[in-house]
Amino acid sequence: MIYFDNNATTQIDPEVIQVMLPYLKDQYGNPSSAYSFGKHAAGAVQTAREQVAALLRCEPSEIIFTSCGTESDNSAIQSALLADPDRRHLVTSKVEHSAIIKHAEALARRGYEVTWLDVDSGGLISLDDLERAIRDDTAIVSLMWANNETGTLFPMEEAAEICRSKGTPFHTDAVQAVGKIEIDLRQLPISFLSLSGHKLHAPKGIAALYVNRKTRFNPYLIGGGQENKRRGGTENTASIVALGRAAELASSAMHEENSRVRALRDRFEQGLFATVSSIQINGHRTQRLPNTSNLAIEGIDAEGMLMLLDQKEICCSAGSACTAGSLEPSHVLKAMGYSNERARGSLRFSFSRFNSETEVERALQIIPNAIEKLRAMNRGFLAA
Ligand SMILES: Cc1ncc(COP(=O)(O)O)c(C=O)c1O
Structure with a gap:
């Protein structure tokens, strides 16, 4: 996992x-x-x-x-x-x-x-x-x-x-x-x-x-x-x-949290941006926790992505865990002025000191394919 x-x-x-x-x-x-x-x-x-x-x-x-x-x-x-x-x-x-x-x-x-x-x-x-x-x-x-x-x-x-x-x-x-x-x-x-x-x-x-x-x-x-x-x-x-x-x-890992975990998050984002089109960061680019990546991915629905990623044993969230299970788009993304469509196509990835570079690289092999698959399915659904 x-x-x-x-x-x-x-x-x-x-x-x-x-x-x-x-x-x-x-x-x-x-x-x-x-x-x-x-x-x-x-x-x-x-x-x-x-x-x-x-x-x-x-x-x-x-x-x-x-x-x-x-x-x-x-x-x-x-x-x-x-x-x-x-x-x-x-x-x-x-x-x-x-x-x-x-x-x-x-x-x-x-x-x-x-x-x-x-x-x-x-x-x-x-x-x-x-x-x-x-x-x-x-x-x-x-x-x-x-x-x-x-x-x-x-x-x-x-x-x-x-x-x-x-x-x-x-x-x-x-x-x-x-x-x-x-x-x-x-x-x-x-x-x-x-x-x-x-x-x-x-x-x-x-x-x-x-x-x-x-x-x-x-x-x-x-x-x-x-x-x-x-x-x-x-x-x-x-x-x-x-x-x-x-x-x-936490005190002694603080430096690591701010450097290694940040580097994992940044590598993850950079890897996805390099391989997948039409992705944007939700949230402030710099005034942001070092471990959090909330991404708007055009042409997908977060619920569908969560299911696909679950099959591949990758855990992440659509909105916050407390609102998951409801089809309501995230109140946070809505308050930021984003459309329902963007909010429903957003995923949150959050890292910790227990994550490794290997996990990030493996996820970068899996996630772009899952996005492509879901986009193709949604295109087919719209065309039908
Ligand atoms: C910002 C924030 N406040 C409060 C809570 C609630 O904390 P707890 O789950 O310990 O009640 C959470 C948990 O998700 C949170 O993220």
């Missing part, structure tokens, strides 16, 4: 599996228990907190472990709404993940007002639009760091600075950015940041929310006093330990 769908989820790093195993077997103590067996688990959770904080360059006390990126996103927004109930306006963009979009839509149904920022054809918001959208009653601005479909990177520094200057809490959904690009929270006035383990070679079902120490936090899950009273629920020790190690490995 050739796995080019690392924005959907990633392989767990074998080193990560190694460090979590003891906590699934012998070290099953509850981190809240007072005896040494529990304290050992609490120590492991604290080490993981330090490892995640080191990746983001923040304080360990600013990290709350959660169950998924969706929970982190939801918690940040709910916290800001509770912090100032008179503020009933939110700002976000049209290209966010459904963890933000569906939540904002649900809030709109409950009487909140939402401003949806447009993006241009490269998938970028306008900072002027952002500045104009923020009002005195804006409870929170939520903007993703990197787009899961196209890899386009929003101008984080500038967006965070605008929010800071207006005194508006700022959340970034950095689920696709963390582990792929350098993040230094010491330099950025961000209130909340979400990340998710399964996008950086840790297991599914573990994630974190960064809450700036100057930001008041209102818990989303109310229960026991875990996570310094900020998130009830017995800690998922093994997965937390895994996320900590994955964060540490």
